[in-house]
Amino acid sequence: MSAVDARQDDPASEESAFSTSVKSEVSSQACNILLELREQGELxxxxxxxxxxxxxxxxxxxxxxxxxxxxxxxxxxxxxxxxxxxxxxxxxxxxxxxxxxxxxxxxxxxxxxxxxxxxxxxxxxxxxxxxxxxxxxxxxSELCPQNCIGVRKFAQSYFCSALERQALTYTLVNFNSVFTTSNEFLQLDIEEVSSLLKSDNLNVRTEELVFDALCRWIDYNPEKRKKYIARLLKTIRLGLLTTGFFVEKVKPHEYVKESEQCRPIVIETLRFLYELDMDDRREVDMTNPIARPRIPYEVMFVVGGWSGGTPTNMVETYDTRADRWVVCPVADTGARAYHGMITMGHVIYIIGGFDGVEYFNSCRTFDAVCKVWAEAPPMNCKR
CATH class of the missing domain: 3.30.710.10 (Potassium Channel Kv1.1; Chain A)
Incomplete structure (x- = not known):
């Protein structure tokens, strides 16, 4: 018997549901009466x-x-x-x-x-x-790249911690749109902009965008802000830049050239990049501040397929930024290969397939955020 069937057959459950319905109706009716009394100035x-x-x-x-x-x-x-x-x-x-x-x-x-x-x-x-x-x-519900920084500050003023976290998350996730379109970004002080740029959760496709962001911030008031270039340069994961970009864009930039504090940073980065270019199979030290990857901008999921001559239910992910494969402890209940896969939002659909004996018309879903598997309506035909 399902939980729903059990609840339908349970008189106590029915009484509880009826009680809740009556309470809601009475509460709504009482509110309407009190509102009417207030509007008429009675009692x-x-x-x-x-x-x-x-x-x-x-x-x-x-x-x-x-x-x-x-x-x-x-x-x-x-x-x-x-x-x-x-x-x-x-x-x-x-x-x-x-x-x-x-x-x-x-x-x-x-x-x-x-x-x-x-x-x-x-x-x-x-x-x-x-x-x-x-x-x-x-x-x-109103968060957008143009207001998310202001909403976060507004939330801080009234100790709305949940709103503050959500506004910060929105800023970090949509950082490319924020720094290119938001005037609020230009109004940040050095502590605030440094905190954003050095965050491990900053969602940028490449570190070149972080350099563009700090340049835009300094360009807004260069006379007062260019003195912070060395501090801001350290917020970039310089070891993740291409050697060409660093040599052609960062090293010769006027803010960098004019700063004595930037010289040791430039020398250290050049040494790191040249050593990496000489041996591209060398394991990168993830504890090195200039090479530590941020949160992945995108993750590739590999679900099922053939392994060792038989179908598997294994789920693996590839972090493009860190160049790392990770086996997820969230394997599906059954193995399948030759299936179709597609994503909608954060949900992956695994459609059809073959387990070595039988073809499937079933469809499974995997919520990549909640890490939960579920069954979806099946197809008419096995594929």
Missing amino acids: CDAAIRVGDQVFPVHRNILSACSTFFRALFTSKVGEPPTHQHEIALTQINQDTMAAVIDYAYTRHAKVTVANVEQLLPAADHFHIMGLVKACCDFLV
């Missing part, structure tokens, strides 16, 4: 004034939503605020206050590009975590 026991606008409210509704309002309405210090009918708030505009109160009653917020910069600080100030999350989710 309201407090008012919030913002400028010349007054918002009638129910203290218990705001207190249930916000620890700030709960403390405000239940404080025992001095004159109890519970005796004050009208409370004046400053440093918040009327539209933002209206959105905060609407959220307290409905648990829904209309977050837009126009109001999110005011709504998130207000939600943070009033300790309305649900509204903070709604604002953060909206900002994540």
Whole structure:
């Protein structure tokens, strides 16, 4: 019996599902009634004034939503605020206050590009975590190369750690578009730009792009920034550059030539590249800072096939940047060869094939992010 069948045959499960449905309906109905009472000014026991606008409210509704309002309405210090009918708030505009109160009653917020910069600080100030999350989710959905750096700084200001991580990840993953199109990238200080360029998670096809990025940053204000060239040059994995690019583009660049601090870096890199060119089969020392590869820009998956004269279910990956093969501990349940493979997003489809005895019409999927195998609908014919 399946889990679904068991749940259908379990009276307790049915009662639980019915209870959940009734609770949801009652909760929604109660919210609508309370919202209607507030809009009509009925049974309201407090008012919030913002400028010349007054918002009638129910203290218990705001207190249930916000620890700030709960403390405000239940404080025992001095004159109890519970005796004050009208409370004046400053440093918040009327539209933002209206959105905060609407959220307290409905648990829904209309977050837009126009109001999110005011709504998130207000939600943070009033300790309305649900509204903070709604604002953060909206900002994540709006991330693009032109705003991801600014969104990260905005998140840092209000200690939204999850949003900050997602904005940073977006910046690193889409770095090529960020440094070529974003004015925010040009506004970074030396600490911030160094942190980005030296990150192991920086997603660039080649290290030449990192050199282009640091040059663009310096070019924005060369008189004040060219003194940082040696520090920034160390953020590049110089040992992963081609000898031709380093000799023709990096070594003769005016910022590099004018810096005494760059000379030992240039000498060390030339020695490393020439030794590598003399023996291209030499094993590269991955602990060497100038040759340590970053996160792979792309990974090639090899699934199944023939091995030792029989089909296999082995999964191997090839990291093009590190020039390394890795056997993944995520083999499929059955072996197959002569199958078709295609990717959609981060999911690999393994279609048809042959196990040495039988041809398949089945289709298997492998989620490369979650590392999970699953069965997909089969084909009509074996292939």
